[in-house]
Every structure is written in structure tokens, then in C-alpha cells.
Amino acid sequence: MRMALKIESFYTTLLKNNHNAIIFGVEKKSDFSNISSTGKVFQSNEILLKSLCKLSHFTPNTYNLLSRKSPEKCLYGFTEQNLKQINTFVVDIDTLKYSLQDILLACIDNSIGAPTMVIRTPNGYQVYFVLSKPMKISSNGNFLSLNIAKRIALNLKESLVSVEADRYCNDFGFFRVPKESNIVWLQLGDIYSPEAMITWSEKMDDDKGRSLFTTYIKQMNMNYLESSAFQKILSLTCIQGHKGKLGRNNTIFTIALACYADGLPTTDATKLISKFNNGLKSPLKLTEIQASIRSAYSGRYNGPDKIYIDQILEGYQIDQPYTNWYKFKKVRSERKYSHIHEWESDLITYLESIPLNNTPYITLTQKQICKQIGCQQSTLNALLKKSNKIIKVVTGKGRAAVTKWSTINIIIKYFALKHKEITETKSRYKKYLRNTIITKYSHSSNLPTGIFDVPTNIAINTS
Template identity: 35%
Template sequence: MKLNYIQTAADTKFVYLSLETIIKDILHNSLRGIPNAHYAPGTFKTGMIATFKSKTNMQKARGTIYTHYSKLINTINQYTHWTPNPYYNLEYTTNAKIYGHKETRLQLINTFVVDIDFPQFEKKLSVQEIELAIMDTTGFVPTIIIDTPKGYHCYFVLDKPIYISNNNNYKSLRVAKAISQTLRTAIAKKLPCDQECNDFGIFRIPTSDTVVSYCSQAKYTFTEFMNWSIQQGKTFTKYKEYTKKAHIVNSFQQIKQKWYKALYQTTHIIGGANCGRNNTIFTMALANKQSGISEAEAIHSLVSWNRKLTHPLTKKEVIKTVKSAYKSRFVAARSDFIDRILTIWGINKKETLPTKAIIFRKHKKKRADRRYSHSTEWEKDLITYLDKQNTSQSYFFSSKKELTEKLGIPERTLDRLLKRLKQENKIIFTTKAGRNGGLIIATVKKLLQTIIRTKKQTKTKIQICKKQITQQTIHINRKKERNYLLTKQGRYPILGPPT
């Protein structure tokens, strides 16, 4: 097995890691370990995954189904895409296509994956800059980062996978989808994150050439992700889909709402964006579907709207998109998609989206009015204090007594906080014993900033050296050429006459 030379985000040390270790971390023994074995080792039920040799094959659903871990490892470098979250059952159709990779057939969720795509002609950020941006927006470090032609795929691997079942209308799946959407929305604040792709679909596969970062310690529990998502203000009921048995009331028909009318009057929508013409037509078609409009009427309406656009689609493409919406399992346009389309194309959301009902909530007291502080508040104080320290080194040295006095934090609370932040890969610290001892502490964010800065400085120095060498080479070549001409003319070279 070929070994990769990978830099870990946690401690910035270079280590050799086999591809087999990475695949094991993602799959959690969700495949059989030995071909033709009756039972797979481990505590998890075995499932099936799909792999594809190219993006074209993926789009045509022409791939290979794997149920055995060892077979996958031996052939993994042949593939470009896969389904890291296994399914209960996958099948081949008569046309040798893979059938069955639907969300409701998911068996386990092993990992959340975020697709970062940089626009054309925009320079890709370095891996360290990606990690730093994700840490700033989410507080998490990606377990694995895979290089793609347009950007990166960032894997956030769960410590233990969660099972998907049809209990309570796939509640575990709905919660996981809400977390995935929250993760993408947060990262999109700083990075060009694709928010439209399937939450648990097909992604780039880790191979010997594509893995650019792997941090084995950066694994999180599902509860950690759920609590973080709740803190971001995300409610899990928001993503509950409409049911086909829903009774449609005229006042709640989506095509009669202000957002639909405003969107219908918009003519500057173009392609190439996450919410371009195709996605907009698909969303508007779902609104027609929810409102009880027939497919033929929806096609006529949206073809007319398409003609008004500055850069319209072909009539064939519009019809294809509308038919796709009517055949899909969705029965209404989702509010988060509507909100995103309105935001991207500059439509006033306050005037178009329906106002929410007034709800009275009990608000928490201000910190100044409380006797005790929350652990999250102490965490923010400590991280802010460490980031503000203007030291020449990336780390900060202080005694525990100094920290407790400057932050006003109890010593036991500080000990618990340091331990928790270290487990969460937010800080790195060690203690120095003796009379002049204390804490040597640094935030992972500051360490990454130092790495990026050092790397840029080294790159600049190399470029300067190359430029100087090139200039010296040009000067020497010119001197040799001049001496050759002088010698040919019977004159002495610049170096002087021979002795």
C-alpha cells in the first residue's frame, strides 16, 4: 500500500499514514472485512457503497458496488468518486447502472462532507488557509481534506456513526440533514461552499494522490454537531418535508405569495451560480406543484418567464427542469432554497417573505447581571485573550495565577476549560514545572496562521533567490558573449590579456 506524506492540522508534525487507515476511519467497519465472510467483524451492521471511475460515469450512474472492505482497498486508486455513507441495499439495473442510492435507503452516516468550489479564474487557497477559515466559522477542524480540480472536499468524520431508520418519519436523517445544512451555511460565510449538492450523496474518494490533509484526532460526536447546530439557531423542524396528503389552502399557495411574484418579475438571473436559472426554475416549478397547478400549465408559465430573461435557457431545458420537479419526491419549494435565491439575486426579502408570528421568549440575563458565567463565555474570554497576545512566537507563556487574575476565572474552572479545549483541538498547551514554571499555551488558529505566514515568507525568499540567480546567469552569459566577440576581433577580452 502506498503511503502518503501528510501534514496533520493538530500538531503540525509530518507523519506517514497509509490510505487504509484513512478509509477505515471513514467507514467504521461498515463493510465486510473478508470477502465471502458470513459475518463481518465489529459492532456495526454491514452495508453497501458505490464507487465511480470518473465524473461522467457518476452522472450516468455507471459504477461498482462494494460490500467487502479488502476488495475496495485493493482497487481504490482506480476510482474518483464514492458514497462514504453506506446504504442498506444497492442493485444493478439491466443497463448496468447502479440503483438504490437514495437518502431513505441510507444505513449509516459516517461523515459530513462539504464541497468547496472556487469560481473560474479565482486562485485556490492553501490547505492551511482552508482549515483556518473553517475553524473561524465553525470551531471544527476537517478530519480529511481531499484535493479536487476546482477546490476541496472537506470530510468531518463522526466518532461513531449514526443509524438511519424510518422511525418517526426518518427523524435521525432529518436532524443530520439540518446539521449538514448548518455546517455549509456557516462555512459559506468565508469560503465558496456548494450549498446545493446532496447532503449524503456522492463525493470525491480519498486516493494516494488526492488526500492533502488528515487529522486523526479531529473526530466529533453526533451530539457535538447537534449542540453546535442548535447554538447557530437552527431548528430541526425547518427541514421537515411537506407530505403529499397536505391540504392546500388558497391563502397558502406558494405561487400566490409575494416572493414568487417578485421572482417572476426578475429578469437578470443568469447561470453559473449555485442558484442560477435551472435551480430557480426548479424551485418555481415546485411552487406550482404545491399550488395544485398542472404540469402543462407550469411549463407554459415558466417558458414565458424564461423568455423575459436577459440570458434565457433553451425551451427544451426549461421543459426538462419542470418535468424533473414534478417527478421528484418534493411537493413544495423549501424555504431555505427560496431565501438563498432571493439573497443571491438581490430581491428584498423583508417585503417578499411572509412575516413570522410574534413569539414571547424568556431572554437570558446579561453577564453583568449574573453571579456566574457560562463555560462558553469563559472559553470566549480565554481564546480572545490568547489571540490578542502580541508575542514573536506562536505560543504564549504565563503562570496559572496570572491567567486566573486577568480573566477573573476560578482556578478549577480554568483547569476544566483547558482540558476541554485541548480535547476539541482548539488549543495546545503544556506545563513547565519548577520555580519559573507555568503554562505554555497556544491556539490552533494562531499556530496555523504562523505556518501560513512562514510558508509565504519562505516562498518569497525562494523567489528572490531564483530572481538573483537568473540575473547573475544573464550577466555571466552576456560577459562571455562580449569576450567572444572581442577575441574574434583580435582584441583582448574584458578579463585582460593572457599572461
Template identity: 40%
Template structure:
């Protein structure tokens, strides 16, 4: 219970009241002191459900609203899902007060954590740890096991407070960071859900589903912005910037959107742009405007029901899910024009064809003369990952061969390895025939967590080898910290076999 209390405190920060207003088990003096000490912090609400099925009922989300940490701790074991990020308020949609609303992004008070949903158990949670360490922002704060996979929490050291100023610019930046975290993990892990709602419902920590927890592993939002900017840089896009005051931010308020929303006679004959294209185009517009997927479904399901020849509800849901996968950033002007010509009223309508106006594009990496240090580090880590495994965690070659393979200048290679807390290097021999051995914290962590005695022996021998080089100290300390943290993790507990001091 103490561990769960620690998790809830870490994730929720000070976003909820400490104690219930009515029926608290805390003494009155304690309630008074805590209330006085936290009076300067705004308090919000979270939403919870008792089962996954309650998230998708015909009447909406079935659940209730909590406003105190005390309630979260008391009810936790009876709950399945929660919103770990805090909302300004929540309300009920019926008199019985068992259906909830208000869990929309524009109602967010603060973002506490990024969560990645992984719908696969083809890889153990330890691979999620090493993948996040090697390919993403670092080891997660918390990993929960779900019936179909895992959920990884990356908790901020301080919450990001959301404001409507500048068209929710902070929220948009946070969504981009969330997207980049998912994409970085999807490169190396199976089952990463790229379309999962960034700040919606996730599994709640319980005594029987926590597989990893480290209260020290929290993340600075400013550092995440820099990391995300580098990810965008490699894909020819940048973080959100505030658009010119004349720009139209929400395309769903444009005339063309309202015109198509009013169309009732749309069909889908062969060779004719029709219902599917209409719904997909409108769904893309909602996606680019930052609307929740459920909000879009409610809007377009109502439109579909009003059509003279409507689609099945399941088809509408499928179209919206496709639009929200993130492959397209907004509706294309060509399709908008065709739909208006085919099904519009015929009146002239101006189309603002740049739904991505808040993107700032930068040069792609191949077009820049210099790459960022972190990009080179990622390239070296990728090389190590390709050349090694837990049976052979060190790859050996000449530096010339390694640098040619990675396409990196030798001076840059040595500088990156020297500064890195993820890479270890050992050189044997002299001159042009000298052999350079490379390994990484992620590779050795997999050795440490293996239940094969031979792998454990390989781990120990490799550590002894790498400790001969002083420049490897930061990476060895990083590995030591992670292994020691795993030994103290809630579930499962790893045997104390890898104390580095003994080597």
C-alpha cells in the same frame, strides 16, 4: 496503500461490510471472525463512479454500488467519485446495471463526514488548513486536490445515524452544520461552493490526490452542534427544532404546490408573472422541503416539457441552481398568490406562508448583553489576521488600543487569550505604555510552511518569543502538533525543520 486503507477505515467507520460476500481475498476463518464481531452493526451501501462525466448523463448517474471496504480498496484507483456517507440501500435503473439510484438524503443510513468543495487553486492547501483552524471548526481530517481545486473532509469521530423520526430532524441539523462550515470558510477562501450537495458525491482519496491527512483530526457531533448554534446566533437564526404536530413539514404536499404543478398554459409575457417565476417558486419549495437538487430537476424538467410554451432545459437547470444557492429559505406567499391568480384553476386555496417554520430565532449578537467566549476569540483572531502577515507575524500595540479596535472589555480580552489554544500573546514593558504582541497558530503555521528561509527564521524567532509566556503553552502545543502532523502527511512531506523542543 496502508495510508489509503487507514483513510477508508476512518471515513467509512463500520458502515460497510469488511469483506466481499463473494470472491473475497480474506481467509474463511478471518471472514467468519470479522462477520461475528460486527454482526451487531447495521451495514449499508455507497455509490461510486469512474469519471465526473458519469455523474451527469442524460440517463442519470452512471456507476455502481459497493457494500464492502475490501471492494473500495480494490477499486479505489479506478474510481473518481464516491459517496463517503453511507446509504441504507442502492439499486440500478436498467437491466445492464450501470445506472444507479438511491443516493437521496432520505435514504441515508449514517453521516460520516462533512465535505467542503473549493473550486479554486488561487490559494494552496496550506491556506485551507489555516483558514479552517482560524475561522471554522478546526483543521480538516483530509484534503484532496481536484482538477479545479480542493475538497476538505471533516470526519466525525462517531457516525451520525439518520432516522425518519421527527421528520428527519437529525438530517436537518447536520445540513445546517454543513452549511455553516461552508459559510465560515467562504469568508476567507476563494471558490467555496455553497450550493454543493451536502451528502452527495465527492472525490475519492487516491495515492496521487491526497495533500493532507491526519487521523487524529476528527470531530465530535455534539461539539459541532454547539459551534453551529453559535454561528446561527450571530445571524439571527437557530438550529432546527421539532415543529408542532399540526405543522406541515413538506410544502410540496400542499394544495397550492400541486395546483401550480398541474398548470400547463403558463407563459412569460412582459409585465406578467410567468414561467421563470413559476419554476423558481416551485424550486424554492422543493429546496425548503429538503429535496435533492437532481430530484427537483427531474420534477420541474417534466413540468417544463408539459408546458405549451416550454423553456430550454439549460434554463430550467439555471433556475434550479439559483434556488438551491441558499439565499432564500422557501417560496414566498406573495408570489404563490400571484401565480395562482394568474395561472391557477380559480378555486380557493389556503397558502401556508411559513416554509421556515422549523427555524427557531434567537437574539442577534448586537442585541445580547454578553457574547460567547468563541465569538470574542473569533474577533481577536480576525484582528490578528488583518494586522499580520508571514513577514511580520506579530502585531504590537497597547492593550487599550487593541481592545478599542476590537470593541472588547479588557478583562474579557485577557481571559479569552489566556484560555485560547489559537492565540499567543507577549507583553513587554510596564504600565500604560506596555506593548502587547499578538499572533495566532494560523499565522505561524503559514510561516512554518513557507519555502522562504527568511520566513522560517521569523517563525523560529517568534516561537522563542512566545514561549516566554506560560499561558501560550496550549497554543504552542497545538501549533507543534499540526506542524508535526504535516511532516507526516501523505503528500507532500515537509522537511523536519521546526521541532519546537530545539527552540
């Protein structure tokens, strides 16, 4: 399939079920400073596709439209609470020190699996994990679906820390528009259901002792502002948001949420935050402080999020763990029921734990598989019918039959490793030729030209 057709198929997959929702776009990165007057609103997938060549950044996740005065110039409703649906999770890697192969292997080894797409930016990469169907966002349960999506986004970023994924990048904001000129990896077969994302994220949370589905709750006898963590945050003076650190707005908003949760009147919160802001080496404008307080006291939030508090403490090297803010759910072994997608996840985890040995396939009987993951034969048969990630190959017949297993991730990892081996072999061969030719012609002025032009890049074709 030609790249242009694959890109069109990507947008069709990304924006499926995108009814009565909008996408924001800008023509250049500098437009971020004043999105309301320079951005564009797209309510039609067809119009967006026609405008791609003019756009530099867009929101791959869609929003509800609140109001607008001029469709060509003004944007309204660009807030997380106004999200309509999540189409994809995007991880930003703000460095070029890692190769595409490094990123793919990190995804396969440490994250949910191979990405749907990777684009190269001037300063790094953006890694897309596209959903097979969108996650709908609503205000029910104090935006429970949004909180779940944000936890999945955080776990994806933390799973790719080995390639320096930006933990503090806006989860559902603007990203570079994928084009033929910047796409370096595109596999439309690697998409993930919301259920698979949730199951994977639950396991990540299990390992870290935190829950995906329960929101952070304040203990009855706790006062946020009197805690040692907030006292240390309030003593900060050198806050300046940049790569790897939350900035002044996020910090002040977190403090405002603590004021709201502690029951402080807005006048007292304004005095406290203004005093904190005046102590900063680069203070914010009063209007920005007031906007943060209004948002914190809007009633959309229960209190400060432990994730952001931890990020502030970590980002500014304050060694103060802030615990006991949330409930734990039962570990997997204590749950009464297990769904098919959980057994699928267990089988994938088991298969991908087996080292590769010159083949991407593992030879095991179905009885051995059932014993390893602890499921019934009927359960295994049911998950094999539904799974599009597990590969089962049977060769031969009767007693001579051999059953081999693999996963899509194992196949991709295998070919990625082979690609790396071939590239390294070519590099060594090129070095050998260079040394040989230079030695042979060191006393000759007739050094052959073009002898070192050995190609080092080959394409991976996993289809």
C-alpha cells in the same frame, strides 16, 4: 508514516461503524449522467478499498440500500432521505486561484478549524472535515437530523466564502476519490465530534439570527405563491444551473413545495409549473417536472426551504429578502445550562482571538482564563480532561511555574504562516540571485546553468 498507510488509515477512520450501509461509486465523471446503469454499489469497506484504483468519484457518506437488480450496474436509493449516516462534511472549492496555505488559513480563521484532508482536483480543491463518530440519519421529526446536518454543511461552506467555496454543491453527493496522487493535506488528528460541529454551527447561526434545531415554519396567514418573492421567482426565464446558481430542477422543486404547502391539488400545481417551465428559454422535459411534483407531494416535506429560496433570489440577482419564516432560539447568554463542549468552544474562541507574537503559545494563569470566559475552576479542569483541541503546557515549579496555552488550530496556523514566510523569503532570494547573476554575466556568453533552481516548496510537518 508512509502516505499509502496514511490513506488506508483515513478510509478506516472515515468508514468506521459502516455496518449494513452502502457507498456509491463511479469510474468516470461522465457516469453521473446515468448513474443507475453505470454506478457501482459497495457494501464492504474491504471491497471498496480494493476497487479504489478503478473509481474516480464516490459517496463518502453512506446510504441505506432499498433494492437493486444488478449490484454491478444499477444503483437505487441515491437520495438524501435515504442517507444512513454522515461520516464527513466536504466543501468544494471550484477554483485553483488559491493556494493550499490560503485554504488552511481560511479554515482556521473562519471555519471550525483545520481540515482533516484536502485533495486537489483538476479545477480546484475538496476539503474534508471528518467526524470522530458518524451522525445517524433517521426520519424522526421530519428528518430533523438530516436538516441539522444540512445546516452544518451550509455553515461550513459559508465560512469558507473567502476562498470561493461552492455554496450550491450537493452536500452529501459524489466527491473525488482520495488517492495518493491527489491528496495535498492529510492530518488524521484533526477530526470533529458531531457535538462540536453542532456547537460551532449554533454559534454561526446565532450570528446570523437563525436557528439550527427549529425547522422553517409557515405563518398561519401566509400564502407562499402570493408572496412577492415567489412572484419574482415565477417571472424568471433565464434559469440555467451552473457554478454559483441553482438550476431549473431545484427551482421547480421549490415551487412545487410551495404549491404543496399552500394546499394546491397536484393538477393545479402541474398547470402552474408547466406554464412556468414553458416560459423558460431552456425548459425541462415533462417527465422531469412530474418527478419533482411527485417528490414535493410525497409528504416528506413541510414546505419550501428558506435557504433555497434565498439562493434562487441571490443567484439571479433578485433583491427580495424573505423573512419571518422561522423561529429563533435563545441566545447563548440566555441559556440556563452550558455543556462542557460549549465552554471548550468559548475557550478556543478566546485563545484564537489573541494575535500570535513569534510563538504559538499564550501565557495566562488558570484564574485569568476562568475570568475571561466566565467559568468556574472546576469546569475548566473538567473540560481540560476531555478536550483534545486545547494544549496546556506548564514549565517550572512552584511560584516560578509558567502556564502556557494554545490550540491545535493555533499551532497549525503558526506553522502555516512560517511556511508562507519561508516561501516568500526564498522567492525574494531567488529574485535577488537572478538579478545579481544577470547583471554580473550580462556581457558574458558563459552564463552558469542551474543557478536559478532554488527550491520553493517545503513540507509542513505539524505532528
